[in-house]
């Protein structure tokens with residue numbers, strides 16, 4: 001039950017007819033070396049990952065995370081992950097983790113060692129940072145140009161835009177740029193002025209009483225937290241919509257949030273230095289729902 005917790009996983013082909021996977025992963029000492037120097041994940045960022053939250057012993061949105069891993073694998077031409085194996089590894093990890101508090105559970109599928117025969121995979125759990133203040137107070141956001149027009153994912157699939165790859169150097173650079181500009185976070189725009197996503201989050205806004213998120217066209221990730229919040233809103237009789245959103249529409253929204261698996265929902269309080277409308281009660285309700293999920 002100690003953190004960090006690490007499992008090394010020997011990926012099993014998706015066609016396998018195995019019924020048990022317990023012998024395909026094993027715990028390792030998180031402080032000891034575990035990867036080979038030739039790992040393409042470290043050499044080239046050539047791999048994919050997911051991060052889900054575990055709250056009071058409940059892993060959140062396991063199936064959406066596993067299906068997004070499969071989607072990322074397809075985009076990156078990686079061998080298809082075996083969903084039953086990942087389900088088993090996550091379930092095993094959860095039995096070994098503390099059943100109190102918020103944890104971040106990251107799982108990685110790498111192309112493996114250069115000229116090696118097989119992909120490598122692992123799972124790593126840590127205690128989540130304390131996001132209570134930011135959930136309460138929101139974030140100041142600046143918009144940043146992502147450098148591509150709308151439709152780039154279809155024209156240039158080798159940019160891997162819709163995959164959650166390990167190459168997050170650009171996302172981290174954008175966050176540093178936001179900090180240089182006196183903000184806490186950023187929202188990427190296409191060169192033609194459409195809202196995309198944050199470097200580690202999806203964007204939801206409320207416009208004219210409808211909850212809207214940019215259509216996951218292939219250039220952005222389809223966020224599991226956004227999908228979960230849309231289910232919550234639909235169950236409460238609210239209207240939700242996937243569509244293109246211009247930056248002007250975002251500026252004039254009734255409210256806007258950045259949402260992601262571990263930080264959950266945070267209100268956008270300023271956009272490019274201008275105050276945004278916020279709804280503290282709704283933000284609290286979003287986070288209470290997200291924290292209270294049992295699946």
Ligand code: PLP
Pocket residue numbers: 051197198199200201202221222223224225226259260261262
């Ligand atoms: N978009 C990007 C680029 C992300 O990195 C993330 C999460 O890390 C998200 C969106 C939100 O996805 P999720 O809600 O599944 O965490």
